[in-house]
Amino acid sequence: MKKSAIFIFGLIILLAAILRFYKITINPPHLYWDEASIAYNAYSINETGEDEWGESYPVVFKAFGDYKLPFYIYLTALSQKVFGVTDFAVRLPSAAVGVLTVVVMFFLCRQLKMKLPHCLIASLLMAISPWHWQFSRAGFEANLGLFCQIAGLWLFLLSLNKNKWLIIPAFLFFAGAIYSYHGAAITTILLIPLLFLIFRQEIRKTWKQVVLGIILFCLILAGYLPNYLQAAKGRVNLTGENFLQMKGNPIENFTNNYLANFSFDYLFFHGDQDGRHSVKKLGELYLWQLPTVLAGIYFLLRNRTKASTVILIGLLISALPPTVTTISPHALRGLGAVYWWQILSAIGLWFIFRKINPKLRLVAIPVIFYALALYLHVYFIHYPKAYAADWQDGAKQATIFLKKIEKDYENIFVYKDFPAVYLMLYWPIDPKLLQQNNHNTANMGKFTYFDYSNLPRQNIGNKDLLLVPEWFKYDENKLLRQINMYGGDSAYKIYEL
Amino acid sequence: MAGTRPTKFMNFDFSCNIGHIKLDLPHQMWEAISADGNANTLVTRFLHNTPSFYANNLLRCYLSYFSLEFINQAFSFVGLILFLNGLWQLVINKRWKFLLLVLVAPLFPTFDLLENSYLHGFIIYGAISIVMVFGIKRILILVGKLLVGKKVFNFSSKFN
Numbered sequence: 001m002k003k004s005a006i007f008i009f010g011l012i013i014l015l016a017a018i019l020r021f022y023k024i025t026i027n028p029p030h031l032y033w034d035e036a037s038i039a040y041n042a043y044s045i046n047e048t049g050e051d052e053w054g055e056s057y058p059v060v061f062k063a064f065g066d067y068k069l070p071f072y073i074y075l076t077a078l079s080q081k082v083f084g085v086t087d088f089a090v091r092l093p094s095a096a097v098g099v100l101t102v103v104v105m106f107f108l109c110r111q112l113k114m115k116l117p118h119c120l121i122a123s124l125l126m127a128i129s130p131w132h133w134q135f136s137r138a139g140f141e142a143n144l145g146l147f148c149q150i151a152g153l154w155l156f157l158l159s160l161n162k163n164k165w166l167i168i169p170a171f172l173f174f175a176g177a178i179y180s181y182h183g184a185a186i187t188t189i190l191l192i193p194l195l196f197l198i199f200r201q202e203i204r205k206t207w208k209q210v211v212l213g214i215i216l217f218c219l220i221l222a223g224y225l226p227n228y229l230q231a232a233k234g235r236v237n238l239t240g241e242n243f244l245q246m247k248g249n250p251i252e253n254f255t256n257n258y259l260a261n262f263s264f265d266y267l268f269f270h271g272d273q274d275g276r277h278s279v280k281k282l283g284e285l286y287l288w289q290l291p292t293v294l295a296g297i298y299f300l301l302r303n304r305t306k307a308s309t310v311i312l313i314g315l316l317i318s319a320l321p322p323t324v325t326t327i328s329p330h331a332l333r334g335l336g337a338v339y340w341w342q343i344l345s346a347i348g349l350w351f352i353f354r355k356i357n358p359k360l361r362l363v364a365i366p367v368i369f370y371a372l373a374l375y376l377h378v379y380f381i382h383y384p385k386a387y388a389a390d391w392q393d394g395a396k397q398a399t400i401f402l403k404k405i406e407k408d409y410e411n412i413f414v415y416k417d418f419p420a421v422y423l424m425l426y427w428p429i430d431p432k433l434l435q436q437n438n439h440n441t442a443n444m445g446k447f448t449y450f451d452y453s454n455l456p457r458q459n460i461g462n463k464d465l466l467l468v469p470e471w472f473k474y475d476e477n478k479l480l481r482q483i484n485m486y487g488g489d490s491a492y493k494i495y496e497l
Numbered sequence: 498m499a500g501t502r503p504t505k506f507m508n509f510d511f512s513c514n515i516g517h518i519k520l521d522l523p524h525q526m527w528e529a530i531s532a533d534g535n536a537n538t539l540v541t542r543f544l545h546n547t548p549s550f551y552a553n554n555l556l557r558c559y560l561s562y563f564s565l566e567f568i569n570q571a572f573s574f575v576g577l578i579l580f581l582n583g584l585w586q587l588v589i590n591k592r593w594k595f596l597l598l599v600l601v602a603p604l605f606p607t608f609d610l611l612e613n614s615y616l617h618g619f620i621i622y623g624a625i626s627i628v629m630v631f632g633i634k635r636i637l638i639l640v641g642k643l644l645v646g647k648k649v650f651n652f653s654s655k656f657n
Contacts, residue, residue: 382532
């Protein structure tokens, strides 16, 4: 690789790191409850060697009953060893693998026989991809799954072209993807046979290493499926919430769900309509990528190679995880599509550049900069104010305030809507307490949960506190603190009882 | 036709048009500018201006007619496959006049050029159907080749 290419690649990595780490603990403005749950389980593992439910080094974490996959939680446990139980520690693994994904993307493109400029553009597009950086800036396990899948794919192709033994780490990364996120598990399991089919001739030459890799892969996964099914006791998300449960014709529902992932509105204009998954006002891809993606598809269909087959079928497979559930499109479950779209866009951009007048190429630069500036502006100025509630903003501030004043009070009554995981994490509640009292979060130390059917009464001689949501009516003269979200809207109120 | 189909798919009732954009634009502008708060006025004007909002909304409405969901809902999944295949045939055979026809069709409902929405439907569905014909033709040739091992239908590779 030329020095200039190395320099450009270095700049791309730097840009990726800045976009993923800048103000990472402030925007998104708060840990959402899954991040808090990951952080608490990691803390529990570090403190006791057991998860919050008392299971020793589990393969599947029960958490809220959603049975989280373990890889991200164990990485967070490592991160907490260095940075303590902080918001940064839970977001660090995601941001770090986000930057690494940009790096691996370049090498994957090289193995897909793409030219050097294609590969640099593809990694640049990944670095500035709003879809990817949205999930890199928070503790989303899907981001780790994505990295493992791309790294596995790169090593798989590298093993066919250079060193046969690289198939072993390739399968380790594929297993890592399966242990990270359910969506990544589905796409990885479908991607492996696809690779075997397309590269069957090359694989014949390395069959010993491949067999060894498959055995290792199966051994690693042996603990996964039985544990998952046993822990869930039939409440497997894939079978519990899927398109078959939707009203209407299942085939039609499946088709509509699938096609929704390729909708122009979702990809280029409004994105995922969950406030945690996108800024909602702009698409998952930049609007200027529309012609480049179309040109990329055209180029690959005209120049059919094994690599083009992998790219196009990889894109089609990546839409399956959101398709089989009830909500589609879904940027998080469909995160596996992001790198295929960027590769297509990179190929298309280069193809268009080659066809057009060199002077016209200069037009692309302000267009790309404008789109990036607009996204940065929306993400850093609008987003934290508009969607703070989607990130459960206020729960941390409320818990920290309670912690400051708790010495003077006997009991703290908490309204049922307040997520217990924030009290557990920021107080913090000793994991042993939960493990011993059969995970009874309704009574943790001074905290007692209540609802309208058992409103707390003032005990004579006791000084108690009341933590309630903003809409809850109580004597305003006894208000101690109003907890506001990032944008200034009230989230919680703390009263003296 | 339009109006009798479910409207959960964007723009199935041709409601995404210049008239609706004009009505909605002040709200969109207000939302964006007020979210900026005390940000630099120049930045606000540069990023949230009327031309860019118009262009974005018009493009969104225009492209909705080529959305896979729209075509699937209007012509079924088989129709969608025929459309994609037809589009591919038009591109690789460089049938630019037909392609131009297809690309112009959504301008009528997007800019609300005709008073009757049924005419908009006629133009859109007509344009998509023309593309599908190209798809059907190619598939018939392929099926014929598979069945007999040679061209059974006396089609040339281009329409005469």
